[in-house]
Amino acid sequence: MWLKAPTDITDIKLLPNEVHIWRENLENVKPSLEYFTQILSEDELGRAKRFHFEQHRQRFIAGRGILRSILGRYLNIEPSKIRFDYEPRGKPFLDRNYHRNLGFNLSHSQNFALYAVTLNDSIGVDLECFNSTTDVVSLAQRFFLPSEFAAIKSAPQEQQQQLFFRYWTCKEAYLKATGTGLKDLQKVEISLTPEQPARLNVPGEWKLIEIKPFLNCAAAIAISSRDLQLKYWDFGS
Template sequence: MTREPHVTLSRTDVHLWIESSAGPDGEPRNLREHESVLSPEERNRADQFYFARDRAQFVMARSLLRRCLSEYVDIEPAEWEFEFNRFGKPAVHHRLGVDLDFNLSHSRGMCLLGITRERPIGVDVEKRDARISLPDLIHQVMSEPEIEELRRLPARAWKSRFLDVWVFKEAYAKARGQGISLPLRDISFLFPDGRTPQLVLKPSLADRPDHWLYDFVKVPVDFHAAVCIGRRRDEELQFEMREPEPL
């Protein structure tokens, strides 16, 4: 059966696909079918995970990516090919001649995929109850102004604010394609009104905040998620949340 592409994406559209990789019992659904669309290299990589749940999450995320890309272009899910920059950011292989950009994130059973056309994008999702050691991470990841803002909040709100800052920082770092090799403490996501993020960059980033649009992504309550997209000044972008067809 040939799959007809049926989703259109303009240069100002941002599509955010979200899928839970676990069924109601917490187990992954249709894992074999998802595996069947992966490349031999991806299956190889999947087999290197020690824990079955990490393996399943990787498989489900790659399957989501392949199935969603096939919604836009007449290429079968199993036929997509990818290439990677030197920091590991995957992109559609240039030999396919497809101008879609994407970024993928997965955390504890939740996959988030952002797709744009000729526009850098980064996404990040993190589970809220993640067992993290706040005191260490705050000083490794947060900038001085972020820590100052954090200190003005009651201690019970610290983990939630830390995770908000973290998902925005990762989404920005992933949009740039350099991941956590960027100097994370020179990037600030501040929340002057408590809700709306504001990006501030030190000169070491050689970048300008107005080159980016960033926002929270609506995900189930126990997750935090953010997206960051490249844009020219004041360009309006349209966001759409989408759910893939179940396999």
Template sequence: MKSKSKQKTSIMKIAENETHIWFTYDEEINHDFALNNYVPFLSHQELEQYQKLYFDKRKHQYLVTRMLVRNVLSRYLKGIPAEDIEFITNDHKKPYVLPEQLVLPLQFNISHTEKMIVIAVSVGIEIGIDVEYLDRNNSAFEIAERFFAENEYQYLKALPDDQQKQRFFSLWTLKEAYIKACGKGLYIPLDEFCFSYPSFNTIDINFSTYRHDDPTNWQFWQIQPSKQHLVSLAVKQSEQHPQNLIMYKTTHLLGSEVVSYPVVASKC
């Protein structure tokens, strides 16, 4: 196995009114390349987790995910190589960069699914991101009836058959993004908040009396980077700095390019 050498990455700037999303397709990265170039950069804990995984496909995606996180964050953390970044988690396992390493109040969130990994980055505001693979089978109505708000479940039932699966994933990714941004994961019951679509490409959120939150605190985007993938992003916005979205794609984690994937719905 290759010995570790310091990885050089280009410096990225991010303004207080910007949220960046990074996309990578893990299947575009050769497994042998990843094995030789990424494993040496894992922390001891990450290496242990990597070695516990049994299936090669899962191991490959885990390896690319961890390296994407380290590579992307090192672009914003001036002077800190990717392999030296340290992480902590809150009580609900949401990850953060070790505060002593921050040169600005950077926030990030990660998600991955079949063939795609995404990471969102912001400054000083909580964010959550979720990506789903639209071709996978699931028990949409079972899940919606059991966990979603009643209005969401009835909305799905009323849709034509050919629209139900897409809308289920639309609601599911929004819910995942919101609870991840809040930093409490599934400790927040999914029926305590409800998403709706006032128009085809507009998102709205409402909260039950059990959930003390304000819809005006939040911005949401839904992006479709491929026919098989849907991404939802939740941003707890600041009144002073409503967020602008910038998207990047990176391959082999070496270079990057600005991309403009379709935003299919939003609440800004």
């Protein structure tokens, strides 16, 4: 499913009915950290410096450097020349004064990063790695709808982690696509089972896709269009 990314940017075509999904293990790009630092903007470097731990600083630099490198392929410009703007809740988008319409979103969890690129603006992606120390039942009771909490609580213990993070990534992907904050987690209803894919129960023509880009992780993409084809790329291959 995951394809080796071509080195020639002209070989990557993004059609109106496509979503391109990119993945990377940030440990693999440590040799490129110096280059990524050089292509980040001043405000991105300022954000990186605010991280207390060096590991988190490096993850941010790598994540944004990869984002610029990916978008530069589609825009056919140097990654350092890309200009971002931000929605009120922090979702980045391309500055329309400088770039053509191109929608994207990104998510990081631990050492992993996931990106989605499309010609549709309303897209959100979320990636979460499983954490055995997380009290998922308590979190579900606090943030999810009663039916969702009941589904997690009644599931066998070995399935609770996976179910919780499937719910979480599906909800957050939609909230990121709409630019809404996590305060609205309980307003987004998701239907899923251990055997069946998730379904987004909200008004409008929304498509929800669950994927497994890495072991022991859950991920979801939400986009405001149903008739789409997905392509999957490995950034560093």
